[in-house]
Structure formats: C-alpha cells, structure tokens
Amino acid sequence: MILSVEGLYKSFKGKPVLNDINFQLGQNEILAIIGRSGVGKTTLLRCINNLVKCDRGTIIVDGMYLCKDDNGSTTYAKPAQMLQIRKKLGLVFQNFNLFPHMSVLGNIIEAPINVFGASKSEAENKAMELLEMLDLGDKANAYPFELSGGQRQRVAIARACALNPKIMCLDEPTSALDPELREGIALIIEKLARDGMGILIITHDMNFAKRVAHRIIFMDEGRIIKESSKEEFFNNIENERIKSFVMMD
Amino acid sequence: MFEYILRLLPALLSGLEVTLKVFFLTLVISIPLGILVALGRLSKIKPLVFLVELYIWVMRGTPLLLQIVVIFFGLPIVGITFDRFPAAILAFVLNYAAYFGEIFRGGIESIDKGQYDAAKVLGFTPAKTFTRIILPQMIKIVLPSVANEVITLVKDTSLVYVVGLGELLRAGKIASNRDASLVPLIVVGVFYLALTAVLTAVFQKLEERYSYFQ
Numbered sequence: 420m421i422l423s424v425e426g427l428y429k430s431f432k433g434k435p436v437l438n439d440i441n442f443q444l445g446q447n448e449i450l451a452i453i454g455r456s457g458v459g460k461t462t463l464l465r466c467i468n469n470l471v472k473c474d475r476g477t478i479i480v481d482g483m484y485l486c487k488d489d490n491g492s493t494t495y496a497k498p499a500q501m502l503q504i505r506k507k508l509g510l511v512f513q514n515f516n517l518f519p520h521m522s523v524l525g526n527i528i529e530a531p532i533n534v535f536g537a538s539k540s541e542a543e544n545k546a547m548e549l550l551e552m553l554d555l556g557d558k559a560n561a562y563p564f565e566l567s568g569g570q571r572q573r574v575a576i577a578r579a580c581a582l583n584p585k586i587m588c589l590d591e592p593t594s595a596l597d598p599e600l601r602e603g604i605a606l607i608i609e610k611l612a613r614d615g616m617g618i619l620i621i622t623h624d625m626n627f628a629k630r631v632a633h634r635i636i637f638m639d640e641g642r643i644i645k646e647s648s649k650e651e652f653f654n655n656i657e658n659e660r661i662k663s664f665v666m667m668d
Numbered sequence: 669m670f671e672y673i674l675r676l677l678p679a680l681l682s683g684l685e686v687t688l689k690v691f692f693l694t695l696v697i698s699i700p701l702g703i704l705v706a707l708g709r710l711s712k713i714k715p716l717v718f719l720v721e722l723y724i725w726v727m728r729g730t731p732l733l734l735q736i737v738v739i740f741f742g743l744p745i746v747g748i749t750f751d752r753f754p755a756a757i758l759a760f761v762l763n764y765a766a767y768f769g770e771i772f773r774g775g776i777e778s779i780d781k782g783q784y785d786a787a788k789v790l791g792f793t794p795a796k797t798f799t800r801i802i803l804p805q806m807i808k809i810v811l812p813s814v815a816n817e818v819i820t821l822v823k824d825t826s827l828v829y830v831v832g833l834g835e836l837l838r839a840g841k842i843a844s845n846r847d848a849s850l851v852p853l854i855v856v857g858v859f860y861l862a863l864t865a866v867l868t869a870v871f872q873k874l875e876e877r878y879s880y881f882q
C-alpha cells in the first residue's frame with residue numbers, strides 16, 4: 420500500500436468534520452472518494468497533504484509516517500522528513516492555484532529547482548516532457564491568465580507531476596470541464612495510474628467516478644459509509660443515502 | 669528675466685540636492701523597513717503585532733512635522749542628540765515605513781490563500797514562499813499606492829526646513845524674500861513638478877513591466 424489512513428479525526432471549532440476515517444490506496448490504483456457537499460472530502464485531502472493538522476490519526480505515505488497516533492496523542496513527522504513525504508505527494512487543487520506571475524514552464528520548474536535543488540536544464544527537460552505528454556508543448560511560455568480552464572488544470576497536473584510523486588490527489592478535477600475535456604482528464608489519470616502512481620480523486624461527479632475509478636469510497640457526515648469496487652458499488656446500492664445521491668446525478 | 673533665473677540657480681540647485689538626498693535616502697530605507705513592518709503586523713506573535721500596531725498608530729496619527737521636531741529638538745532633552753540631517757532622515761524613515769507597511773500589508777492580505785497552500789505542498793519554506801511567490805504578486809498590487817506615497821514624499825521633504833536644512837523650498841523662499849520677487853517660488857514649483865513628472869513616468873514604466881501577468 421502506498422497510502423494508508425487509519426483512525427483519522429478532524430474537527431473545526433469542536434464540530435467534527437472527519438470521524439474515524441480508514442482506507443488504503445495501492446500503486447496503479449484509482450480511488451474515488453464521493454459524497455455530498457460539505458461531508459469533509461476536501462478536508463480529508465488537506466489532512467493527507469498536511470495543509471491542516473488532524474486531531475488524531477495515522478497517515479502513512481509510502482512507508483513514511485506523516486503522522487502517527489499513539490493512544491490518542493498524534494505526532495507529526497519532523498520537517499526534514501516532511502519534505503521527503505511531500506515529494507511523494509502531488510495535489511491538484513480544485514481551483515488549481517497556479518502561480519500567476521510565472522509562466523507555465525516557471526510554475527513547473529520552480530519547486531524542483533528552488534526546493535529540491537534540480538539543475539535548470541534537468542528541470543526544464545522534465546517539464547517539457549510533461550507538457551508534451553499533456554498536449555501543452557506550445558504553451559510553455561504562456562502565463563496562467565492566458566490559458567483556458569482545461570489547460571490550467573493540465574498545467575496544475577504537470578506541476579504536481581514534476582516531483583515524481585507516488586500519490587496524486589485531485590480535488591474535483593472535472594468541475595470546470597465540459598464532457599470532452601472530462602474524457603481527456605480521465606485518459607491522463609489512467610495513464611498516470613498505469614505508470615505507477617496511486618490516484619486519489621475527490622468528486623461529486625458520479626459519472627466521472629464510474630468512468631475512471633477502480634474503487635469507490637462513499638463519505639457521509641465525516642464518515643466512510645461504504646467502500647467497494649466500482650462494479651459492486653453501482654450494482655447494488657441498498658443504502659438510502661447513497662441511493663438518493665446517485666439518483667440525483 | 670532669464671539672467672535673473674540663471675543667477676538664482678546655484679542656490680536653488682543646492683537646495684534641490686538636499687531635497688533629493690532626503691527623498692532617496694528615505695525611500696531606500698523605508699521601503700524594506702515597510703516590508704518588515706507589514707510582516708510584523710501580520711505575524712502570529714501577539715506582542716509583536718501589538719507593538720507594530722502602536723508604532724503605526726503613532727506614526728500615522730501625529731503630524732510628520734511634530735515627529736521631526738521631537739527627534740531633533742525633543743530627544744536632546746533626554747540626552748539623545750542627532751545632527752540635523754540624520755534627525756530628519758530618521759523621522760522620515762520612521763514615518764514612511766509605517767505608511768508603506770500598511771500598504772504592503774494590504775497587498776499581502778489580498779493575495780489568494782491558495783497560493784500559500786500551493787507553495788506548501790510543493791515544499792516551499794515560509795521564507796521562499798514569501799520571496800518567490802508572495803512578494804512579486806504583492807509588488808504588482810501595491811505599485812499604484814506606492815506611487816502615490818512617493819509623490820507625497822517629494823512634497824513632504826520641504827518639512828526638513830524646520831531643523832534648518834536648506835532644501836529646495838527654503839532656498840526659494842530666501843531668494844524670494846531677498847529680491848521681493850515671485851520668480852524664485854515659481855522656479856521652485858517647476859522643479860517639484862519636474863520631479864513628480866519623472867516619478868510618475870517611472871511608476872508607469874514599472875506598472876507596465878508588471879503587466880505581463882494578472
């Protein structure tokens with residue numbers, strides 16, 4: 420397993436948002452986490468990427484403890500180790516959060532050069548390779564404001580891929596896309612998974628989950644209420660909450 | 669007439685020199701200091717925030733003229749003395765750093781929080797996040813307000829007359845009184861206008877330079 424989350428709890432101002440979350444993600448696997456708005460999906464992703472600290476829980480990223488629960492007291496990795504863990508995690512934000520003052524190429528090579536000490540030529544070669552793969556080769560020198568939503572998203576994916584992460588997390592990757600672009604992103608995600616990454620997708624787009632995921636986790640009110648293979652998930656939905664959510668779509 | 673102006677020039681130019689010195693020194697020191705003020709104001713260390721807020725309140729809540737007078741005439745009473753020029757510069761820097769600090773704080777706060785998240789997941793340290801991601805975006809945002817403040821500074825430099833420094837306006841007034849003529853004051857006005865015109869052009873160029881992104 421490349422990612423495992425055990426007994427994860429998180430609350431905001433005493434209001435529980437994540438309640439005993441347990442799941443694992445394997446290499447080459449595409450896992451979709453679905454659920455209504457506000458059930459804590461983004462918060463879960465933010466915990467895994469250490470953008471917020473959980474109240475308690477254990478998160479193991481490729482064998483390294485990001486945080487470890489020891490009978491209720493949770494300790495986090497030290498900064499040096501955290502940096503190694505960060506390198507294994509890629510995150511594509513729902514609104515991409517590209518750096519507006521840097522070109523597409525600049526966005527991608529910034530962290531490899533300035534954080535991880537890659538040489539400029541090395542970082543640029545890798546970036547151009549990624550851009551070609553994502554069909555953005557001609558946009559290397561463009562600035563984010565000059566790109567369409569779909570192009571920005573692919574730049575965000577390229578930026579996250581530039582550090583060769585083992586896990587790629589995507590928050591609502593289809594919310595800004597038309598059906599054609601949605602298929603495009605599905606193909607990219609499948610390629611990344613084939614090449615070895617574990618992919619964690621957060622979405623309320625049922626059709627997209629159906630199209631791309633291998634496994635599905637359904638969250639409700641901060642809990643995982645169903646976890647199963649895609650086939651099983653869609654073939655027998657007995658839970659009323661899930662049924663109404665799936666039907667809505 | 670033309671000859672009269674030529675005769676005025678040496679005195680006015682030496683006044684201009686003082687004005688420019690006060691202007692540039694104040695800028696060069698108060699802008700970096702203003703960044704520190706903004707960072708202090710935004711820090712999570714409560715006592716520091718309180719001190720910085722107090723400082724900003726005092727600097728913005730009292731006249732610059734009073735601050736100059738206190739530093740040059742007041743502090744010697746408690747045994748701290750400055751020469752005229754350092755006293756003037758100190759007052760200007762303290763005053764302008766407070767204004768710049770507030771401008772920079774506004775700029776930093778208006779940057780999307782997602783930029784910090786993106787930097788964090790890419791492994792940036794807080795220092796690198798500030799210099800590589802936040803600062804360049806902040807500069808673009810604050811340029812128009814900084815331009816305003818800089819133009820104000822040009823005119824504020826005339827306040828250093830109070831410690832007896834012979835800046836541009838004072839040189840003009842002396843000549844005007846001596847010759848009972850309006851001409852020196854008009855020439856002084858033209859000098860200020862020329863200065864602000866140059867600065868306006870410089871800031872326009874800077875804003876153009878930062879127009880490559882949105």
Ligand SMILES: Nc1ncnc2c1ncn2[C@@H]1O[C@H](COP(=O)(O)OP(=O)(O)OP(=O)(O)O)[C@@H](O)[C@H]1O
Nearest residue numbers: 431432436454455456457458459460461462463623
């Ligand atoms: N920083 C925060 N401070 C306080 N409450 C927060 C914070 N972040 C999230 N929450 C709350 O936590 C709950 C879960 O939010 P989260 O963003 O994880 O939901 P979500 O499942 O991603 O929803 P959506 O599908 O709308 O994106 C919400 O009730 C939200 O108001």
Ligand SMILES: [Mg+2]
Nearest residue numbers: 460461462590
């Ligand atoms: Mg969300």
